[in-house]
Each structure stands twice: as structure tokens, then as C-alpha cells.
Amino acid sequence: MKKTIHEVTGEIQDRAVLVSLVTPQLKKQELYDPDHSLAELISLAETAQVEVLGTLTQNKEYTDSKWFIGKGKAEELKAMLEQTGGNTAIFDQELSGAQVRNLEQYLDVKIIDRTQLILDIFAQRAKTREGIIQVELAQLSYLLPRLYGQGKNLSRLGGGIGTRGPGETKLETDRRHIRERIAELKRQLQEVVRHRSLHRERRKKTGVFQVALVGYTNAGKSTLLRQLTHADVYVENQLFATLDLTSRSLELPGGMEIVVTDTVGFIQNLPHDLVAAFRATLEEACEADLILHVVDSSSEMMAAQMKVVDQVLEELGAHGKERVTVFNKIDLCSPEQKELLTTDGPFVRISAYREEDLSLLVELIESRFMGTSRTYRIPADKGDLISLVYRVGEVLENEVDGEDMRFKVRVNNKEYDKIGYLLAAYDEARPTQEEPKGETW
Structure with a gap:
């Protein structure tokens, strides 16, 4: 019988129950849909190689300051974990350190929230030195104010925590070492940003036209980059399949060469620590001469996903950049759905796997250039x-x-x-x- 990777490496498989709390305040948010958010959490968990055992939803007027979902629902969650043999509970909303500590002590399982799950996925995906620095910086920035609530999960930091100092408690020592590590990571990231700025200035001096691919995660940006430029990039039907920045040259029909850059995908409630850490990478969109907003046309939440991208671009200061909307995956849409794919400004409807559609897109890019x-x-x-x-x-x-x-x-x-x-x-x-x-x- 073939062994799983967890049996070979000796790792314990994360087996989780997913929990969502729906409040009237959340329902008022324009882009929030409880069912879609929970479905997205399932996809995130599967991307992180977590076995999803079931889901639990709680409708409540407000969040419980101690248990988040309330004591009664916490008891129901505990029974569900014991019945299914789960060792992890993943929450769709962000938890405070006190809530993590209380739930962890009561349920005796690992407690993860949506932000931490996304950070863990990014940690798996980061391959370049810049990506690894950015992810670790985001993780430590997220962890520092919650340090007292981590309990047994603190060991997930590995060797990042130093030994106890004289006259200090373990908690104070941990916090001091994390702050020192954050300062060192910021220094390293500044050096990376300086090098990236030099490359940008060099490209500007040569007059190279720059195009940035942006969009919701799993919209098909990396596939589009690979099909356009024959770039050797990882492509998979999963959230955040690629993380590190990739730039490739593309020759237009008129003979001019441009640079096309694939950026990290966006997602609803993208952690603020992650946006801050990846600002140097995301700013490629600000520096681009043209932004291609790649949209998954087959998604039921397409309109909400487009608004999420708009919000992130506005936060980055790139909202006013010249933009072309690329409605991708039209091969998965019905004729009626395709007719509804319109937006203000220039747009094009394509499948990244059709040569004629790619030619149409390249012509549109050249027309802007x-x-x-x-x-x-x-x-x-x-x-x-x-x-x-x-x-x-x-x-x-x-x-x-x-x-x-x-x-x-x-x-x-x-x-x-x-x-x-x-x-x-x-x-x-x-x-x-x-x-x-x-x-x-």
C-alpha cells in the first residue's frame, strides 16, 4: 500500500472543522457573502493541504469576547471535533489572542483563523528570497500582538525565538526577539526594494513598456503569462498557486518588446500585514504603464471579486492607472453569460488557451502602447x-x-x-x- 507524504515525513495531518460566525454587521458589508466566504475558506484549507471534516455556522448578533462564537456553540464544536477526530478548528474571521487562548484550552486542538491560514499558504508558496522575507515579516507582525494567546502553537515559529534572558519572563523575551527579527527583516526588505527600484529606473530609461497582470487569486494570471510569453511558471487550479513576482518579455506584432509582470493574487479580506509586507511587490502595478485586470468570468462572485481588486489597487495608489479588463475563462461560460461580460473602459473576452484570443489581447495591448x-x-x-x-x-x-x-x-x-x-x-x-x-x- 502506498504511503502518504505525511506518513513518510512523520507529520501529523491537519484534520479540521471550519467555523463561520455571521453577524448583522458583517451582512451590511457590500462585498460580504457568508456562503461564498465559507466556500472560499474550504478552498483555502484544501490549498493548505488540510483535510476538511465539516463546517459549522453560527448566526449571532455580536461576537463573543471570550469564545467568539459563544459558549454553547463552542460546546457543539468540541463535540463535532471529538466525533470526527479533528485536531484543528479554522475560523473564517480574525480572532483575538484571548479568543485563541480560550478556545485552544477548551477544545484542546489547534486554532487557526482566516488570516493565519492565508499566511501559512503564502509560507508554502514563497520560493525567492524576497518572498520568504515578506512572508516571515507578515507572520511575525501578525503574531506579535497575539503572542500571549498562542500557547502550544508557539512552537510553529521554529527556531525564530531566542532563549530566556536574565531578569525577563519568557513572554517578554519572546516579544523582544520577535521585534528584533522584524527590524532585521525590514532592513533586508529595504535592500530588496532598493534593488527593485534600480531595475525599474533602468527599464524606464530604456523606454520599455511595462504591463502588470493583477486580479483575484485563481483568475488565470499565471496561465496567461505562460501562454503569452512561454514563461516557465507554475500553473495549477488552486488559490495562490504562484506567489513570487515573475517578469517576462513579449514581442508585439510591430516588433517592439514589452515586459509583462505577474503579481500576487488578491483575495477578500487580504491580511493587512500581508499587504504591507508585499507592498514592494504589489507596487509593480503602480509602476506599470498598463494594468491588465484578469477576471475569472466563470465565478459566481465575479462582480464582488472585481470590487476587491479595485479596493486593493486604490489602497496601493494604482487606481487611476490605465487599465484593460481581461475577462478570462470564457470557455467555461454560457453564451448568455458571455454577453453580460462588460465594464466601463476597454475590455476583452478571452480564454487563455485559445491562440486567436491571445492574438486579440496582444493587439489590444499594442493599441494602448x-x-x-x-x-x-x-x-x-x-x-x-x-x-x-x-x-x-x-x-x-x-x-x-x-x-x-x-x-x-x-x-x-x-x-x-x-x-x-x-x-x-x-x-x-x-x-x-x-x-x-x-x-x-
Whole structure:
């Protein structure tokens, strides 16, 4: 009989009951749906390789300061854990340190809340030095104010906690070591941010057009990056399948090269500590010339997920950036559903696995990058101005007209912003915007 990975490594399999508390205050939140939130928690637990034994929902006017779900429901949860053989309880909402301690002592199982579950998943996914630093910083920032409530689970920090100091209690020593570690991680992260800023400045100087993929987790961003650029990135149908930032070059039909960057996926109630720790990574969206908002068209909660992404982008200061909405996974939608996929501003409906759809998307990207057609009449002896014409974009046509040269140019918007004013006197007519081909509005 084949052994499981937990039997081989000697690890204890997490077997959990998932708990959700629904209050009138939560119901008032625009983006909150109790059923969807609990379904998402199940997906998160499965992503973290937890065996889900069952779910428990409590409707209550307010949260219990001691037990979170109330003593009666805590007794029901204890009976359910004993009956199913569970060793973990995962809560859909964030718990205080006191609530964790009380529940842990009463239930005698590991207590995890939604934030900690997401942090654990990120810890599994982080591969690069930057990602590992960011995750550890977020975990320690989350843990510090809850340290007194962790009890037996404190051992999950591994070797991060130092020994007891003279004249200090163990708790004080732990807190001091965590603060010191947080300070060291912030210093390391600042160095990473400095290097990333240098790379950004280098790309800006070379005039490379930058595109950032953003969206709700499991919307298909990594799949899209792989299909567009043939990047060797991990793709799987699970939440937060990829975490580390990936940038790849993409050659447009006109011959220009751009950089496409895949960013970390968003999720409802994304932990604030995580947003803060990953700000350097998420700021790629702020620095991009164009944001592609990738949307899972097949999701029943599509509208709410789009609003979550809008909120995070606004928090990052990228809300006003030029954006194209990419309705992905249309192969999973009915014809009626596809007709409803519209939004303000430019958009495109695609399946990342269809070549014709990818071509449509690339054309749309190029139209934002080289979006304007202009015609210039320049004296043939003005070699410096003629060279500028070739720098501001793609020359579509050129002909000799007497002592002048006429050029029809599809303008590179970034280059034109820098040097186009030098050609303004030779522009034959007011430019007209070329509509991108395909289904975009």
C-alpha cells in the first residue's frame, strides 16, 4: 500500500472543522457573502493541504469576547471535533489572542483563523528570497500582538525565538526577539526594494513598456503569462498557486518588446500585514504603464471579486492607472453569460488557451502602447528630424513628395511624450485614435 507524504515525513495531518460566525454587521458589508466566504475558506484549507471534516455556522448578533462564537456553540464544536477526530478548528474571521487562548484550552486542538491560514499558504508558496522575507515579516507582525494567546502553537515559529534572558519572563523575551527579527527583516526588505527600484529606473530609461497582470487569486494570471510569453511558471487550479513576482518579455506584432509582470493574487479580506509586507511587490502595478485586470468570468462572485481588486489597487495608489479588463475563462461560460461580460473602459473576452484570443489581447495591448497614427511632412535635408520620426514609433509608410518626405507613423506613446513635441510643427493634421481590432467595448 502506498504511503502518504505525511506518513513518510512523520507529520501529523491537519484534520479540521471550519467555523463561520455571521453577524448583522458583517451582512451590511457590500462585498460580504457568508456562503461564498465559507466556500472560499474550504478552498483555502484544501490549498493548505488540510483535510476538511465539516463546517459549522453560527448566526449571532455580536461576537463573543471570550469564545467568539459563544459558549454553547463552542460546546457543539468540541463535540463535532471529538466525533470526527479533528485536531484543528479554522475560523473564517480574525480572532483575538484571548479568543485563541480560550478556545485552544477548551477544545484542546489547534486554532487557526482566516488570516493565519492565508499566511501559512503564502509560507508554502514563497520560493525567492524576497518572498520568504515578506512572508516571515507578515507572520511575525501578525503574531506579535497575539503572542500571549498562542500557547502550544508557539512552537510553529521554529527556531525564530531566542532563549530566556536574565531578569525577563519568557513572554517578554519572546516579544523582544520577535521585534528584533522584524527590524532585521525590514532592513533586508529595504535592500530588496532598493534593488527593485534600480531595475525599474533602468527599464524606464530604456523606454520599455511595462504591463502588470493583477486580479483575484485563481483568475488565470499565471496561465496567461505562460501562454503569452512561454514563461516557465507554475500553473495549477488552486488559490495562490504562484506567489513570487515573475517578469517576462513579449514581442508585439510591430516588433517592439514589452515586459509583462505577474503579481500576487488578491483575495477578500487580504491580511493587512500581508499587504504591507508585499507592498514592494504589489507596487509593480503602480509602476506599470498598463494594468491588465484578469477576471475569472466563470465565478459566481465575479462582480464582488472585481470590487476587491479595485479596493486593493486604490489602497496601493494604482487606481487611476490605465487599465484593460481581461475577462478570462470564457470557455467555461454560457453564451448568455458571455454577453453580460462588460465594464466601463476597454475590455476583452478571452480564454487563455485559445491562440486567436491571445492574438486579440496582444493587439489590444499594442493599441494602448502604439495607439495613435500621425502623418509628418519633413524636409529631406532634416536628417535629425527624420531620425526622430523613427524613434517615436513604427513607420507604416514613407514617400518622397517634392523636396519633402512624408511619413505615416504609428506612435509609441511613451517615446512621443518625451520627444514628440519636437515634431509638432511638421504634423500634417490632428491625429486620430485608431480603434483596436476585436471585441473590446
